[in-house]
Amino acid sequence: MNASQNASDVGLLRTLVDRIDPRDPGAFNNLGVLYHTRGLHAEAVDAFLRALAIDPRMRTAARNLELAAALPGACDARRQRLDERIAQNPDDRSALRDLAQLTRLIGHTADAIRQLDALIAEDPDDADALFERGLIEQRAGDLRRAQRWFERAVNAGTLGNARLHLAEVLYQRGQNEQAMEVLDQLLAQHPEHADAHLLRGFVLGDMGHHESAIAASRRAAQLNPALEALQGDLVIEPAPGASAVETRVLSVEPDGALARYGLGLAFRQRGYFREARQEFNRAFAQGEDPRLVQHALAELDLLDGDSTSARSRYEALLSDEESARCWNEHGVALHQAGDVAAAADSYRRSLRIDPRHAIAYNNLGVALADRGDSTAAREAFTRAAELDPTLVLARLNLARWQARHRDPMAALALLRELAEFHPGEAEVWHTLGRVLVQMQRPEEARDALVKAVEVRSTHAEARYALAQVLEALGDQDGAVRETQQALTLSPVRKDARLSVGIDLQRECPDAVGPVDLLSLLGGTPLTGVELGDDAVDRLLPEQPHAVVPVPALEERVAAACTAADDFAVRTLHGEAVERYRDARTLLDQAMSTAPADSLMALWHRAALGEARSCCLLQKAAEALPLLRRVVAWMPDAPEALVLYAAALADHDGTALRDEARSALLRIMRQDLESAAMLHFAGDIALQLRDESLALGFYRRALANDPMRPTPRVAIARLLRERGDLLAARLELVAALTAVPHWREALVELARVHQDAGRHADARLVLADHLRRIPTDLDALTLLAEVLVAEGRTDDARVAVERLLRHDPDHAPALWLDGVLLTDQSRLRDAMARWTRLSQLADAEPYRSRARAALARAPLARDAEEHDIVFDLAIIPDAPSPAVRVDEPVVNVA
Structure with missing residues (x-):
């Protein structure tokens, strides 16, 4: 084709824009494909975006857009x-x-x-x-x-699009009644919304109302006849056998959306996994988004126990794009196959991408427990439960861990709490029953197991356990009945073990059960398999093999310390403590018979590492006996003295605190060059309430590293508390010169301005910081206080409402909300805020302020009938603001 002909075609294409129905997304999609074939990639992108603006669910246009946008300059x-x-x-x-x-x-x-x-x-x-x-x-x-x-x-x-998509998601999740309610609300506002009528027809058909479904579909077709016609949506794809650089050709895709994939999701949500797999395979064959489809198939492989297929699919997905979810599920596939060490590595890779991925922490705990690292496993379960309090699986595993390690009372307390908040979880009642059996409380165990069976009648393990309890209580008929029911459900009884999880279990809680793993507890074979010595000799005849040399003691200890150092760098200090302790145990045994200087150096390394990790776990007091030994052998080692002082400062006794101060003075007399260690010593001195000693350590840290901002902020904080605001401000300005926009320095500088009564300066600093980090709640709280002190109550109201949206129980926000409401004479609302605040835990000093305000207003609930006026007391070191934020005083007129 010559240049003039091409230019003529392009001109013709551009004239088509005015002739296209502006409501027809398919027409704009097809125009975009025509643009693409003529090399007009920017125009193609504009056309695809027009199509998606009309119909955001049009996957044909979305896929075409991704292909066109990937081209240079598009x-x-x-x-x-x-x-x-x-x-x-x-x-x-x-x-x-x-x-x-x-x-x-x-x-x-x-x-x-x-x-x-x-x-x-x-x-x-x-x-x-x-x-x-x-x-x-x-x-x-x-x-x-x-x-x-x-x-x-x-x-x-x-607008209506969100309601439509919400209804679609509810329908795919099997919540038809809720989907109908959303659609009815949408149609009440937009009665001619064709897509809403069409989706309503699908929902009604799924509910069995076929005549109403047909009527809804007909109404949709009347409003938009294109819904009833076969759409010839063009797609961009390479010609068969052509290379990636060759010209693209046109083809027609009869199904313009992710229809097969969406249908597969709907089947999966209802537990029809075989039908879901069929639809996902059809979606892949029809060219729907391959990454979405392969991930859905990999999840089904995990549920079916096909770890080999799941692993290959996840490795293909991860080679294209890494994600925390895929790495976690890749680890589950390895775990299913029995490769626990490799599974733990995959879980850790998931956590490197998303350190707050609670399910990956839970799964890592299971892998660590399978490998015998019990303390590290407990730490992983605890962290998972802290990151996501709604993750029942992590708390169940923690309770099972406690029961195994002879702490059934702790397990019982945790399980009772779970049962109270999640009464519909059969596994919670089942585990509770097993723990009560372990504690020899059969009547309570029977009640818990009966509840498990009531919640899920197909729970075979709960029926087996209930049969045993009934037999122990003398109910032979009940025991036989439950055993028969259990055998009908599952002829093989599985050992109780810790459970891994995947995100799909939370997305489809009613359809997806537990993910099965090989039973690896204690190195035993699979449940139900017993092999005698003769059978083992026949199956595994002994073969001559080379003798594997045993590593020397120093090599084993050094390897354990290196592994512990690696865990400590990744902040997994519980695992680090276990390995340091193992290394030290080996050395104690060897040194009792043949002490050597090389072993002593390794012992010092392991002991200091263990103590350091204990301090970082906020368990410094536990390391005190070990540190006494270290300091006795190394009386002048700076790190040993610093850790020793930290362990002593963790105790409340006066004598131990005096000993900690003495250890810090010994460090002060040394020529220590580590700025980080000097800063840590200053923090310990501050914990001992010795501000002068802390200031000395901070200044020495700053002298050793003048560009280090952390000592300057610590110095400024001490100077502010002493009232030397000018010197504090100079230190913070120097810190911000070294590290601009550093959060700690900016917030502390705002506090200095606030204490000096320079509220406008504090407001400017905080507003600039919050533009960069809008979710810094401490800075937002401080800004609200400054705005209240300035009398800018409307702006303060905006800041307080934003705080309460992030955290409805935010103590400073509740206090300030009450202050602002009082200024508006809304006394009942203020009393309600302060009453709520007075009942919160860990909310000092605001809880005390609220209680004092309530105590001084005994007639506040009748404030409208009794002319009560609130005058808020002035903060001692601040000028008189229009509205004050300290404790209120009630004057009764």
């Missing part, structure tokens, strides 16, 4: 325009939203999530950003999270 002009808008006005939320949407649509999901999270952190009620986050999770197949984002978008007041 999105440069659009992104440049957005970047220019943002450069002119960094607070242009419309431009920021458009950039995040474009980033999502061209397939850069991680960048889009980061941009949207920043928008939501600044304004938790940004409906458009919430809707975009829901679209990301829906496309990734995480329907539970998608539902949560869409619900937030609907509550924030977004």
